[in-house]
Amino acid sequence: MDDIIHLLPDRVANQIAAGEVVQRPASAVKELLENAIDAGASHIQLVVKDAGRTLIQVIDDGKGMSFNDARLCFERHATSKISSAEDLFSIRTKGFRGEALASVAAIAHVELKTKRAEDETGTLVQIEGSEIKEHTLTTTADGTSISVKNLFFNVPARRNFLKSDATEFGCIEEEFKRVALIHPEVAFTLYHNGNMVYQLKSNNPKLRIVELFGKHFNDKLYPLQQESNYIKISGFIGKPECSKKKSPEQYLFVNHRFVKHRGLNFAVESAYSQVLPEGHHPVYFISIEVDPATIDVNISPTKIDVKLQDERMAFGFLNASVRKAIGEFSLIPQLDFDYNTELDLNSVPEKAELKVPTIEIDKTYNPFRRTQSSNGGGGRVLMGNRPQTAAPDWDNFLRDIHETQVQTVPSEPEQTSIDFQNEDEILVKEGSYLILYQKYMLVKIQEKPHLIHIARAYERIIYQSYMEALREKPVVVQQSLFPETITLTPARAELLQEIREDMHKLGYDIEPISGGNFAVNGTPNEEDMGDVQTLVECLLDDYQSQMLNHRMEREKSIAMSMARQKRSRKKVPSTPEEAEFFLRQLFACLMPTISPSGKKIYEVLEEDALTKILS
Ligand code: ADP
Ligand code: MG
Numbered sequence: 339m340d341d342i343i344h345l346l347p348d349r350v351a352n353q354i355a356a357g358e359v360v361q362r363p364a365s366a367v368k369e370l371l372e373n374a375i376d377a378g379a380s381h382i383q384l385v386v387k388d389a390g391r392t393l394i395q396v397i398d399d400g401k402g403m404s405f406n407d408a409r410l411c412f413e414r415h416a417t418s419k420i421s422s423a424e425d426l427f428s429i430r431t432k433g434f435r436g437e438a439l440a441s442v443a444a445i446a447h448v449e450l451k452t453k454r455a456e457d458e459t460g461t462l463v464q465i466e467g468s469e470i471k472e473h474t475l476t477t478t479a480d481g482t483s484i485s486v487k488n489l490f491f492n493v494p495a496r497r498n499f500l501k502s503d504a505t506e507f508g509c510i511e512e513e514f515k516r517v518a519l520i521h522p523e524v525a526f527t528l529y530h531n532g533n534m535v536y537q538l539k540s541n542n543p544k545l546r547i548v549e550l551f552g553k554h555f556n557d558k559l560y561p562l563q564q565e566s567n568y569i570k571i572s573g574f575i576g577k578p579e580c581s582k583k584k585s586p587e588q589y590l591f592v593n594h595r596f597v598k599h600r601g602l603n604f605a606v607e608s609a610y611s612q613v614l615p616e617g618h619h620p621v622y623f624i625s626i627e628v629d630p631a632t633i634d635v636n637i638s639p640t641k642i643d644v645k646l647q648d649e650r651m652a653f654g655f656l657n658a659s660v661r662k663a664i665g666e667f668s669l670i671p672q673l674d675f676d677y678n679t680e681l682d683l684n685s686v687p688e689k690a691e692l693k694v695p696t697i698e699i700d701k702t703y704n705p706f707r708r709t710q711s712s713n714g715g716g717g718r719v720l721m722g723n724r725p726q727t728a729a730p731d732w733d734n735f736l737r738d739i740h741e742t743q744v745q746t747v748p749s750e751p752e753q754t755s756i757d758f759q760n761e762d763e764i765l766v767k768e769g770s771y772l773i774l775y776q777k778y779m780l781v782k783i784q785e786k787p788h789l790i791h792i793a794r795a796y797e798r799i800i801y802q803s804y805m806e807a808l809r810e811k812p813v814v815v816q817q818s819l820f821p822e823t824i825t826l827t828p829a830r831a832e833l834l835q836e837i838r839e840d841m842h843k844l845g846y847d848i849e850p851i852s853g854g855n856f857a858v859n860g861t862p863n864e865e866d867m868g869d870v871q872t873l874v875e876c877l878l879d880d881y882q883s884q885m886l887n888h889r890m891e892r893e894k895s896i897a898m899s900m901a902r903q904k905r906s907r908k909k910v911p912s913t914p915e916e917a918e919f920f921l922r923q924l925f926a927c928l929m930p931t932i933s934p935s936g937k938k939i940y941e942v943l944e945e946d947a948l949t950k951i952l953s
Contacts, residue, residue: 349468352414352437352444353493358639359441362500363390364509365640366442366486371517372432373439374398375524376419377482380540384514385529389506391489391497399481402454408461409473412448414440427631432595435639444468445496447487451478467492511535515550516596519589519623522546544574547623551587555580562624564659569628569652571659575606576621578613578664578932586619592626592633597644602626605653609660612894613929615936616884622660626652665928766918776910779917790940794933795924796908801901801934802927804844808893813845815860824871826854830878837881840896846870866907876903898934 346354360366367390374382377400387393403411410416417436420426426434442448443465453460460478464471490497500506507530514536518526522543528536538549548556559574576587590602610620632647646652771781779790807813826834831854834841841848845862858870880899885892911917924930924939933939941947 348414349444352440352468355414355437356441356444359438360445362509363394363489363506364513366390366394366489367510368513369438369442370394370396370484371513374400375517375521376431376433377401379481379524381525383527386510387531389503390510391500393485393487395483395485397483402481403452403461404454405461408450408452408463409470411439412443412465416440426636429630429635442486445493446489446491449485451476452482453478453480455480516589518550519546520591520594520596520625547574560663562659562663566655569626569655571624571626571656573624575660575663578610578936579938581614581618581620583617587621589623592644593628593630595635595641598642599644601649601653602656605657606660609657609664612934613664613932613936618936766914766921771917773910779911781921787943788940789943792910793905794937794939797901797905797933797935798927798930798939799923800904801897804897804900805893808840808843808897812843813862815842815845815847816863817860818858821857821859822870824856824858824874826856828854830875833878833882834874837892837896840893844900868907873903901934
């Protein structure tokens with residue numbers, strides 16, 4: 339029998355590759371925008387018709403291509419970005435596989451006009467279904483303009499799978515945002531069916547977010563900035579109150595590339611677990627930069643996945659940084675500044691006494707050392723040739739950040755919200771505070787009137803003290819002479835066994851007697867105890883629902899439920915001493931601005947706000 343294996347013609351191979359690279363118009367948009375960025379453009383125009391079905395055009399003012407390159411760029415594996423396998427480990431460009439243009443040209447009618455600044459004339463190339471129709475000199479501006487028409491003209495199956503124009507354009511817009519967000523220095527415009535959808539001028543990162551997502555974001559973001567000698571984290575995270583149940587804006591970039599990474603996403607989400615209500619997800623725009631030698635982006639054709647060499651380290655660092663930002667910035671309510679396009683919002687206003695988050699890092703530490711030796715340096719392509727230095731224990735470092743940052747218990751007074759350098763600032767005298775409706779306290783702190791929701795503040799204070807009790811100093815149990823009995827359903831009884839030890843740390847000594855009966859042998863020494871049966875039942879219900887949703891650590895769930903139940907039993911401060919004690923307790927908390935269930939605890943009544951009320 340004859341040999342039956344043969345090589346596929348290029349156009350067929352290209353079409354197959356296109357199946358992976360170009361799934362919908364938005365994928366072509368992504369590739370073209372990325373090429374423009376790689377070409378060093380400072381202005382990029384995206385013109386789309388019929389959600390990309392009939393036209394996708396990208397015009398850039400980048401470096402352009404020579405006459406020959408303009409033809410070659412449509413060949414498969416034709417790239418100017420790498421030339422050897424080693425180059426894969428120092429990639430700083432978006433592209434490197436050299437297959438995007440070949441793929442797009444295999445399934446559309448493409449027209450390319452390009453010119454380098456140093457050339458007299460430009461080049462025109464027309465290609466349809468991988469077939470070159472035209473390759474001549476032409477007059478055109480410096481840079482590149484590439485039009486992709488009739489996408490999928492020869493792949494009806496793909497064409498038929500396209501969704502509505504609204505959906506497809508939504509995907510295009512999303513790709514556009516991803517590129518625009520991480521390149522705020524580049525100006526972009528997006529037109530759809532002749533209408534201008536975005537016009538983004540070269541900007542700073544924060545204003546780029548505001549331009550893309552709306553002015554309301556201007557005062558909803560905390561800056562994030564943390565750097566060690568081999569990982570840099572920057573960007574913005576949304577304040578807890580702008581979290582969402584559905585489709586929150588979550589943008590994560592690794593080395594300027596938008597990526598989806600479950601572990602890193604979880605690192606951010608879990609940093610918020612204490613300040614977000616159940617089912618809410620945080621908003622974030624985070625850029626992570628690491629040595630390209632320590633990541634692999636070549637694990638999927640669209641490069642949306644990334645593999646990090648040391649995921650545990652990245653996870654720990656990201657999680658700690660986000661926690662730190664939430665902790666520090668939520669404490670400084672005055673930090674919001676007005677929307678002002680002239681203002682560089684990256685810089686911190688002088689009057690806000692911001693402490694730059696620091697995580698102590700041994701600069702001599704080379705994190706790759708351990709992995710390198712365990713891999714013997716051979717075979718593992720991800721390894722670069724990095725200088726070797728003495729390596730302190732990475733696990734200790736991580737544990738340290740974990741212990742200092744991840745715990746909810748503040749140990750340092752510097753973590754309090756308002757920087758009370760002067761104890762007098764929290765001195766409350768007769769007449770210097772007001773209780774309104776038995777619900778709010780109006781008090782001047784640092785010259786500004788603060789309106790405080792008392793019950794929410796107590797919820798935070800109790801939560802904080804319970805977390806402390808659960809993790810460090812258990813509450814003293816006061817033994818009862820005549821133990822009360824509580825009765826629980828079998829399901830609740832079983833659940834109680836799980837958290838009996840924790841309850842003990844909170845001062846409740848509860849012992850099983852028989853069936854669903856439990857003896858309450860001891861309780862904390864509290865003035866207004868409330869009914870233990872109800873307390874335990876509510877706690878168990880909360881605990882169960884938290885656990886079912888895998889939302890929270892056991893301790894947090896318990897502390898949160900207890901704090902919610904106990905807050906209303908706290909007395910509204912009625913003397914200056916009580917008011918002062920209350921305020922000191924509140925501002926000693928790590929997060930005095932938001933209650934554990936995610937509600938605002940106080941508002942600073944700025945003059946503007948008061949003027950508005952009386953306008
Ligand atoms: P890759 O980006 O992976 O290299 P592409 O198929 O996207 O592969 O592009 C092939 C090559 O064509 C690029 O390496 C680059 O040299 C050139 N090129 C593509 N688009 C542009 C552009 N807008 N400006 C200048 N050169 C470009
Ligand atoms: Mg490319």
